[in-house]
Amino acid sequence: MFVAAAETGSFSAAGRVLGKGQSAVSLGISNLEVDLGFELFDRATRKPGLTKEGQRLLAFAKAALVQIEDFDAAAQGLFAGEETRIRIAMDDAILLPSLSAQLIEFGNKFSATEVEFLSAVSPEIPEIIASGNADIGLMFSGTQVQKGLEQAFIGNLPFVSVCSPGYPLADVQSIGASELLPFRQLLLRSPQGSALDQFPALSVNTWFATSFHTIRELVLQGIGWSYLPEHLVSDAIASGRVTRLNLRFEHSLWSPPVECVILKNTRIGPAQTWLLERVKNILQAAD
Amino acid sequence: MFVAAAETGSFSAAGRVLGKGQSAVSLGISNLEVDLGFELFDRATRKPGLTKEGQRLLAFAKAALVQIEDFDAAAQGLFAGEETRIRIAMDDAILLPSLSAQLIEFGNKFSATEVEFLSAVSPEIPEIIASGNADIGLMFSGTQVQKGLEQAFIGNLPFVSVCSPGYPLADVQSIGASELLPFRQLLLRSPQGSALDQFPALSVNTWFATSFHTIRELVLQGIGWSYLPEHLVSDAIASGRVTRLNLRFEHSLWSPPVECVILKNTRIGPAQTWLLERVKNILQAAD
């Protein structure tokens, strides 16, 4: 009543908005004022205006209402069968800005649903999904189809070959495959040690890390060269902290396929359905 | 009731906490569940446990309660006569970490009171207070006492003389007053153009700025040397981006006096009283 009256500037109007009579609002606010010990409205004129205390309290009242509306919205979602939690297992490299944008929208739309991220390297992800430790997996394709899982091709994630500006390869105009051999290449490898076959080792001297973010840091510090997801290094390329390699054999962007994995034969709720739908478009948008 | 029952794990205990009977809680939660359309508690055992929907909604319910408690706290403050707003006019240089800490505590204690900062140069501040555009003024002493104002000495704010490491004065071992003359000194001056007499001009070549933060940037960039509040440059000194001058005549820190100004004969509320009390100690703490 307080908020409605403050916003409409009239007790009668507040009553109409709230579907109550005018006297209910008048009494309600009077009682509130008695409880508080001070007046919220200045009744000098016909349009009751807020006192300065009223103005200040209005912000708190509105904040409380917002929280209560959030509660209601979450309750409605849960009633509609929305999941209480969705766990996403994914390769760090796939968290691109267009996916983050979708996740923000998801959070607004499904406030009742918590999201949990499990960072993993692609080959581990099918097992994580199969064992029920996550609901949705986002990974680079490559490993054979696993039974019990439903795999869907999403799109291709563009990779670029990079090194730091100070690295010996930075200034070479046209690099052939054999010329790469002596230079240290940084490669992704799962903690269990299996290298990923969709990321080719082109150098003799290879170092490994279990996350593209680590590799990115190593490249920035001039440890070696690597293939990295373009979105992870686009800023660094623009600011000159990282340089693209001029590979002779690389005519277009190297873009390994990405797929989405879920459990076969599981009932999926509205939140997961929505998210899957959106996830399938993130790579189209990124192109 | 929902929150209390979830936290105590028992309807009876929740009733005791809330000062209500057990049946009230039982009924209340049943009604809420009917409204929501799903169960919040699993009554399989004797201790009712939250369902997964209940777990999720609990967070929203708690958030709503917090907002309502904030409302109540603010209302109580306003009832006790706390100001709805306090405006502080101060010289930027006085916003030292110990003052910020006090302001954070102030915000927690007086949530009903808004704080508004007016940045100004010291000589302008008495006029701002006198004209009623701010409630509390924090400034460097110096200008004569103005009638209608109450001025209280707070303490001294230590200043250090600094330049950038690349500046010619950086490497001089013992600088005499006459040696300073040819080097550009950066001085504070109010927008109206009056220089501040408590900041002595020691060089012939002087440039002016209206904020110590600007001067700090100019010093960092090697434009000249200046006296700056120690807390503004202590980090930069530690990291070597700024060097202290070795002045022969400077035996101790140069610490101009700071004072607090308020209007005489005004009723000051509890929030302002508290804040004034604390402000008087910030410089003792900084020493």
Next chain:
DNA sequence: TAGTTTCTATTGGGAAAATCAATAATAGGA
């Protein structure tokens, strides 16, 4: 195993609160 305690659900009655309808007074607009 039996007794005791501590739960929750349910019900009926009574108190409190909320709401409405009606009325009176007042201010602004035509």
Next chain:
DNA sequence: TCCTATTATTGATTTTCCCAATAGAAACTA
């Protein structure tokens, strides 16, 4: 000056809220 819209007040009514009491079930205790 009339008309409309607004607020305050009051009495009646409805609704909500809560307690006390009861009963049944589960856990604890001896």
